Amino acid sequence: xxxxxxxxxxxxxxxxxxxxxxxxxxxxxxxxxxxxxxxxxxxxxxxxxxxxxxxxxxxxxxxxxxxxxxxxxxxxxxxxxxxxxxxxxxxxxxxxxxxxxxxxxxxxxxxxxxxxxxxxxxxxxxxxxxxxxxxxxxxxxxxxxxxxxxxxxxxxxxxxxxxxxxxxxxxxxxxxxxxxxxxxxxxxxxxxxxxxxxxxxxxxxxxxxxxxxxxxxxxxxxxxxxxxxxxxxxxxxxxxxxxxxxxxxxxxxxxxxxxxxxxxxxxxxxxxxxxxxxxxxxxxxxxxxxxxxxxxxxxxxxxxxxxxxxxxxxxxxxxxxxxxxxxxxxxxxxxxxxxxxxxxxxxxxxxxxxxxxxxxxxxxxxxxxxxxxxxxxxxxxxxxxxxxxxxxxxxxxxxxxxxxxxxxxxxxxxxxxxxxxxxxxxxxxxxxxxxxxxxxxxxxxxxxxxxxxxxxxxxxxxxxxxxxxxxxxxxxxxxxxxxxxxxxxxxxxxxxxxxxxxxxxxxxxxxxxxxxx
Amino acid sequence: xxxxxxxxxxxxxxxxxxxxxxxxxxxxxxxxxxxxxxxxxxxxxxxxxxxxxxxxxxxxxxxxxxxxxxxxxxxxxxxxxxxxxxxxxxxxxxxxxxxxxxxxxxxxxxxxxxxxxxxxxxxxxxxxxxxxxxxxxxxxxxxxxxxxxxxxxxxxxxxxxxxxxxxxxxxxxxxxxxxxxxxxxxxxxxxxxxxxxxxxxxxxxxxxxxxxxxxxxxxxxxxxxxxxxxxxxxxxxxxxxxxxxxxxxxxxxxxxxxxxxxxxxxxxxxxxxxxxxxxxxxxxxxxxxxxxxxxxxxxxxxxxxxxxxxxxxxxxxxxxxxxxxxxxxxxxxxxxxxxxxxxxxxxxxxxxxxxxxxxxxxxxxxxxxx
Numbered sequence: 102x103x104x105x106x107x108x109x110x111x112x113x114x115x116x117x118x119x120x121x122x123x124x125x126x127x128x129x130x131x132x133x134x135x136x137x138x139x140x141x142x143x144x145x146x147x148x149x150x151x152x153x154x155x156x157x158x159x160x161x162x163x164x165x166x167x168x169x170x171x172x173x174x175x176x177x178x179x180x181x182x183x184x185x186x187x188x189x190x191x192x193x194x195x196x197x198x199x200x201x202x203x204x205x206x207x208x209x210x211x212x213x214x215x216x217x218x219x220x221x222x223x224x225x226x227x228x229x230x231x232x233x234x235x236x237x238x239x240x241x242x243x244x245x246x247x248x249x250x251x252x253x254x255x256x257x258x259x260x261x262x263x264x265x266x267x268x269x270x271x272x273x274x275x276x277x278x279x280x281x282x283x284x285x286x287x288x289x290x291x292x293x294x295x296x297x298x299x300x301x302x303x304x305x306x307x308x309x310x311x312x313x314x315x316x317x318x319x320x321x322x323x324x325x326x327x328x329x330x331x332x333x334x335x336x337x338x339x340x341x342x343x344x345x346x347x348x349x350x351x352x353x354x355x356x357x358x359x360x361x362x363x364x365x366x367x368x369x370x371x372x373x374x375x376x377x378x379x380x381x382x383x384x385x386x387x388x389x390x391x392x393x394x395x396x397x398x399x400x401x402x403x404x405x406x407x408x409x410x411x412x413x414x415x416x417x418x419x420x421x422x423x424x425x426x427x428x429x430x431x432x433x434x435x436x437x438x439x440x441x442x443x444x445x446x447x448x449x450x451x452x453x454x455x456x457x458x459x460x461x462x463x464x465x466x467x468x469x470x471x472x473x474x475x476x477x478x479x480x481x482x483x484x485x486x487x488x489x490x491x492x493x494x495x496x497x498x499x500x501x502x503x504x505x506x507x508x509x510x511x512x513x514x515x516x517x518x519x520x521x522x523x524x525x526x527x528x529x530x531x532x533x534x535x536x537x538x539x540x541x542x543x544x545x546x547x548x549x550x551x552x553x554x555x556x557x558x559x560x561x562x563x564x565x566x567x568x569x570x571x572x573x574x575x576x577x578x579x580x581x582x583x584x585x586x587x588x589x590x591x592x593x594x595x596x597x598x599x600x601x602x603x604x605x606x607x608x609x610x611x612x613x614x615x616x617x618x
Numbered sequence: 619x620x621x622x623x624x625x626x627x628x629x630x631x632x633x634x635x636x637x638x639x640x641x642x643x644x645x646x647x648x649x650x651x652x653x654x655x656x657x658x659x660x661x662x663x664x665x666x667x668x669x670x671x672x673x674x675x676x677x678x679x680x681x682x683x684x685x686x687x688x689x690x691x692x693x694x695x696x697x698x699x700x701x702x703x704x705x706x707x708x709x710x711x712x713x714x715x716x717x718x719x720x721x722x723x724x725x726x727x728x729x730x731x732x733x734x735x736x737x738x739x740x741x742x743x744x745x746x747x748x749x750x751x752x753x754x755x756x757x758x759x760x761x762x763x764x765x766x767x768x769x770x771x772x773x774x775x776x777x778x779x780x781x782x783x784x785x786x787x788x789x790x791x792x793x794x795x796x797x798x799x800x801x802x803x804x805x806x807x808x809x810x811x812x813x814x815x816x817x818x819x820x821x822x823x824x825x826x827x828x829x830x831x832x833x834x835x836x837x838x839x840x841x842x843x844x845x846x847x848x849x850x851x852x853x854x855x856x857x858x859x860x861x862x863x864x865x866x867x868x869x870x871x872x873x874x875x876x877x878x879x880x881x882x883x884x885x886x887x888x889x890x891x892x893x894x895x896x897x898x899x900x901x902x903x904x905x906x907x908x909x910x911x912x913x914x915x916x917x918x919x920x921x922x923x924x925x926x927x928x929x930x931x932x933x934x935x936x937x938x939x940x941x942x943x944x945x946x947x948x949x950x951x952x953x954x955x956x957x958x959x960x961x962x963x964x965x966x967x968x969x970x971x972x973x974x975x976x977x978x979x980x981x982x983x984x985x986x987x988x
Contacts, residue, residue, distance in 0.1 A: 418853055439856030448854065456854040459847045461965075469840060471855035479837050486835075505971050513968035 116179030118143040118272050118303040119164070124173035126159055133159040135328045137173070141272075141320075146294055146304040148314040151324035152349055153517060153545045157307050160324070161276055164305070165197045166190040177272070196270025198261045200277045206250035210243055214264045221267070235266050240296040254404065255286035259293065272303045279313055281571070283403050284606030291317045309348070311341035323347045354550035356578030358557060362395035363581050367430070368565035369415070369534050374424035376410045376589075384410045386589040387424070392534070397556070397566040399580030399597065401573065403609050407589035408569050409451060412536055415567070416448055417441045429533065443474055447527035451538035451569070453516075457523045460512030464504060465493040467511045468526055475530055496525035501551060517544035524552050528559060535559070538569045553579060573602040587611050630909065633960040634917070634953065641948035648944055654937050662935060667928035670811035677808075677815050680923035681822040681880050682894070684915060686901025688829050689740075689873035691910040693758075695833060696846040696866050702747060702762025703874040704898025705769030710740040711878025712773050712794065715889035716782045718882075719795030728801035729883060733821075736875035743769065744871025745864065752860040758867070766898075777891070786890060793890030803883040816884035821876060829873075830912040842866060874898065903950050909957065922946065 119141035126134040134156050141147045151157045162168040164175070166184030175182055177193050184190050187197070204213050215221075215228050222228040229245055236243050241259045249257060258278060265273055275294075279287045294304050294317055308314050314321055314336070321334040323344060330347050369392040376385035385407045392398045402408055413419035415426060417438035425434045433441055442448070448471065450456035458467055469478040469489050477488030493507045500521040504514055511519060524540060540556070541549040556579065560566060570576045576583060576597075583597045585608045593608055646656035666672055686703055693700035700706075714736035723731060747761035777783040783792040805814025833839040844852040845862050853859050877897055878889075886893060904922055908915030929942035 416854065437856070437858060438853065439858070442856050450854055455848070455850045457851060459844055459851055461847055462843075466840070470844060470851065473837055473840050473844075473855065482836050482838065484835055484837060484840055503972070505974075509968055509972060510965065512965060513972045515972070518972075 115143045117141055117176070118145075118178065119305070120174075120176040120179075121164075122174045122176075124160070124163060124170045124175070126163060126168065126170050133327055134163070134170070135326075137324070137327075137329050139322055139329060139332055141303060141305060143178075143303050144298060144301050145319040146298055146306055146317055148306045148308060148318035148321045149324060150308055150311065150314050150321060150344060150348055152309055153543060155324045155348070156327035157324055158276070159327075161197070161274055161307060164190070165195060165274060191268055191270070194269060194271040195274065196265030196268060196272070197274045198258070198265055198276065198278060200280055202257050202261055204249045204257060204260060206248070208249060209245065210247055210249060210252070210260050210263075211245040213249055213260055214245075214267050218268050221269075232263060232267060235263060239266065239293065239300060241293055253286075254281050255289055258282070258286075258290065262293065270302075272305065273297065274305045274307070276307050277309075278306065279308060279310060281404065283609050284573075284603055285610055287313060311344045311348075314344070315339070315341060325350060349546045354546060354553065356553055356575045358397070358560075358579060358581065361581060362561050362563075364394045364396075364563065366394045367391045368394050368428065369567065370427040370430075371415075372425045372427070374411070374414060374426065375422050376407075376414050376419060377422045378410075383422075384589045385414060385421070388586075388589075388591050389424075390584060390591065392565040392567060394533075394563040394565050395560055396581045397560055397568050397579055399568045399570070399576040399583040400586050401570075401576050401583060401595075401605055401609050402586035404571060406586050406609075408538070408586060410589075411586070412448075412451070412538055412567075412569065415536060416446065439474060442471060445531070445533035447530075447532035447535040449520075449523055449527050449535065449537040449540050451542075453519055453523055458511045458519060461510055463510055464497070464502075464507040464514075464522060465490045467522065468493040468496065468507075470526075472526065472530060492529065496522060496529065500525035500555070501548070517548045520544050521548055521552070524555060528555060532559075533563075533565060535564055535566045536569075537566055539571060540568070541570075541572065541575060573605050577602065577605065585609055629960050629964055630914070630957075633956045634907075637949055637953035637956050638921075640952040640956075641945050644948040645941060645945040648941060649937070652937075652941075654935075659932070659935070659937060662931050663928035666931035667924050670808060671813050672927050674808050674811045674813040674815050676920065676923045676927045677819060678813075678880065678884075679926060680916075680919040681816060681819040682877055682897055683900055683904050683919040683922055684822045685825055685873065685877045685880075686897045687904035687908060687915045687919060688825055688901075688912070689870050689877065690898075690901045690905040691908070691915060692829070692833075692842075692870040692873055693866055694846070694905055694910045696842045696862060697849065698863065698866055698870070699759045700744060700747070700762055700867065700870045700874075701759055701902070702744060702765045702769075702898070703870070703877070703901050704896060705762070705766035706740040706743045706871050706874035707877035707898055708773060708893070708895060709743055709769040710736040710738075710875035711882055711893060712777065712782070712889040713739045714875070714878070715794040715797065715882055715886075716776075718797040718801045719888065722798065723800060725800045728798070729803060732797065732801055732883065733876065733879055736879060737872040738875070740875025741868045741872040744867045744874065748864040748867030751867075752863050758863075777889070786888070791890045791892055793886075793888040796888040797883070801883065802887060803880075805884060816880040818880035818884055821879060825873065825876065826912045826916065833912075838865075877901070903946070907950060907953055921949075 117140045119139065121137055121139040124134055124137040137160060149157055159168065163170050166187045166189050182193060205216065208216065211229055211232055214232050215224050222231045232245055241263060243256065243259055243263065249260065252260070262273065278290060282290060297304055306318060318336050321336055321344070322332040323330050325348060372389050374385055374388045375383050378384045388411060390398065400408060410419060414421045417436055421434065425432055427433065428444060428446070454460060459470060469484065472478050477485060477492045479485050490507060496502065497504060497507060502518050502521045502525070504518060520543065527535060541552050544552065556566060568576065568580060577600060580597045583595050583600065584591050585593045585595065587609065595605060595608065649656045649659055667676065686707065689703045690700060714732045717735045718728065718732040721731065743765060747758045747765060750756040750761045751758045777792055779785060779792065782794055784795060786793050803817035805817055808815055833842060841852065841857045841862060844855060845857055845859065849859065878893065881894060882889065900922065904915060904918045908918035925942050925946055929939040932939040932941060
């Protein structure tokens with residue numbers, strides 16, 4: 102395997118899988134990609150790194166035919182191509198695995214893979230044989246007869262990859278494939294990718310997690326502000342610090358708490374909280390914990406282990422089946438959501454589009470959302486437009502929300518700026534308790550550092566925080582206390598001062614924790 | 619172009635004009651295919667529509683259309699489809715007429731009692747659907763449609779001799795006891811017209827103002843709109859979804875109860891078999907056309923009413939007046955498409971404005987394209 106062969110672009114025996122020259126893509130007012138030069142050697146795993154908003158997604162969309170470049174040329178296998186749609190890209194053997202899975206839960210694995218490609222091998226035994234053959238060849242174990250809804254995240258991702266392979270892809274583009282995986286699943290994915298490479302396929306791997314990139318890539322390209330700042334880097338000859346500097350132009354912010362501010366005054370107490378789903382299964386199972394003023398309690402867990410239900414129960418959006426919730430010593434178990442918010446619970450939801458924003462309303466109306474009974478948003482039964490608008494301006498200023506004004510619809514902002522608006526809103530009105538689910542997901546490095554700083558400051562002033570995150574570095578760095586949730590149960594407590602992401606990842610998947618400590 | 623980009627109102631007007639032009643084109647094609655001359659037909663319609671008596675009819679009919687559309691829009695703004703406005707207003711008008719005909723009260727109080735009864739009946743009838751939705755999970759669409767049929771049945775049962783109905787002198791019509799003059803609302807004269815504008819046109823105006831203030835300026839209105847824009851975000855923000863459904867249905871029904879009032883108190887004075895029906899369904903179309911906004915609905919109601927009125931001239935020219943139904947349908951169809959296109963355009967322009975702003979603030983000027 103010519104894994105360390107440097108791309109030369111000329112004279113190679115096999116033409117490069119991808120060759121981009123001077124790719125530029127303008128959107129009115131901004132350039133998303135500028136003079137991107139990139140050569141991807143066939144049969145390698147090539148990583149493209151860059152922070153959120155650096156232009157990775159636009160580049161991917163161009164490669165997959167979802168958007169067309171304004172300038173520049175693309176060559177696939179030595180031939181210049183122009184893609185008008187993803188269908189053109191697929192015809193050239195390019196497949197894309199999106200960050201958000203596009204699977205039908207109520208269909209089987211086989212049905213999902215075959216869906217839309219029925220012409221290739223039908224939908225019956227022949228198709229099944231083909232899928233099993235592919236799975237065998239690339240070392241991906243899947244049960245083609247199972248329903249997708251029964252699968253875990255890692256398995257779903259394998260189905261997505263198989264879907265692409267089934268359509269004859271020889272070049273795979275994976276967009277942030279590890280964002281939803283725990284470390285152990287990441288290892289499995291990487292083993293799959295190496296298998297694909299061994300079979301001569303080319304993998305283009307988009308990420309901003311540098312350690313992972315260094316672990317799996319043969320070559321690395323760094324994108325910053327829409328252009329390639331380094332390409333064809335050899336992972337053996339670089340470090341994650343160097344990559345980070347190239348990526349953001351400065352040092353990466355580190356999530357960390359300085360001195361402890363934990364007090365002995367309990368703010369939130371859960372006692373035996375149990376939430377059952379429609380079938381009677383306990384999705385939150387007898388959870389008890391206490392968060393004190395000035396304490397950040399982190400909850401680690403693979404997504405879908407009851408975190409969402411736990412948060413909804415605390416917010417009053419879902420009635421618990423057993424147990425009590427105390428806020429400042431007062432039993433709030435039966436309170437409606439509004440009363441809980443009025444008593445000082447701030448909420449940064451996991452899914453900001455579903456739970457945090459009115460995308461088609463202006464920013465100042467979004468300032469009111471969730472605070473529609475409190476000043477400065479209302480006066481009695483009336484909306485206080487002037488008050489809400491002035492306070493929105495304050496948040497935009499203090500939290501550096503990049504927007505031309507407060508009359509812009511929330512949906513027009515980038516994800517990071519939407520998140521800053523939400524964090525700013527939920528931090529106003531001096532909350533006692535903040536429920537922060539993935540507070541920095543999808544935001545750029547600068548905003549991430551700012552959000553962490555705001556959390557630290559509020560914590561120093563006595564805010565209690567429940568922090569849920571899939572970013573293990575963030576969890577370990579920002580938590581005073583760290584607990585692990587598995588299948589709705591609190592299965593252990595780890596000391597954030599001396600746990601590694603790997604050990605935490607093991608604990609999240611149910612490996613014994615106590616024995617290791 | 620830039621002015622357009624920055625003004626949602628201008629965009630909306632443009633969208634409405636495009637929809638109108640499209641429907642005029644469709645109507646022209648249909649007219650031509652049927653062997654009529656489109657320009658002269660349109661001219662005849664406009665001339666007839668602008669005659670004083672026509673204007674009075676248009677305004678009167680538009681006021682009931684307006685009330686119907688507002689009743690529908692209250693539900694629409696929070697994502698509730700009250701298809702039962704039709705049954706609600708008919709039942710409300712009949713019971714209010716019966717009460718109005720049965721009691722003897724001084725003026726003002728008499729009218730107030732009739733209007734209150736109508737609002738109450740409308741609210742209760744719609745409230746049934748609201749309750750079914752929050753307690754049993756019944757779709758309000760199904761429930762309200764069924765309630766329309768039940769209302770029809772109840773009206774047919776009650777509107778008989780010996781129950782609430784009496785034979786109207788000199789005809790086969792059966793109606794409720796006529797409301798005494800103390801309970802009637804006088805008309806407003808219009809220069810050159812023999813007919814008078816319903817006094818309760820002012821009720822429609824008041825309704826529009828109240829609708830605007832409640833929805834745009836109050837906390838309750840904010841909760842209502844938030845629920846319509848994103849039910850999940852509204853619940854997370856502390857809106858009690860179930861209570862909102864019931865309250866919105868009650869309000870929508872109360873507004874529906876008013877639909878029959880201009881006609882009842884201004885001209886019929888009794889609910890008979892010939893009382894206008896189907897207004898609730900017209901209201902759905904007009905609410906859609908007016909984008910569920912108080913001002914938009916004014917124009918939509920006037921347009922609809924104008925088309926209804928001016929179509930009457932067509933029969934004199936031996937053109938089937940059903941042609942106008944095609945025009946109305948074409949307006950509705952195209953407006954749904956055009957509004958959606960405009961909405962997406964608006965969002966895209968906003969995103970570009972935000973992107974441009976970000977680029978301007980960017981410390982490295984190289985990023986910005988000239």
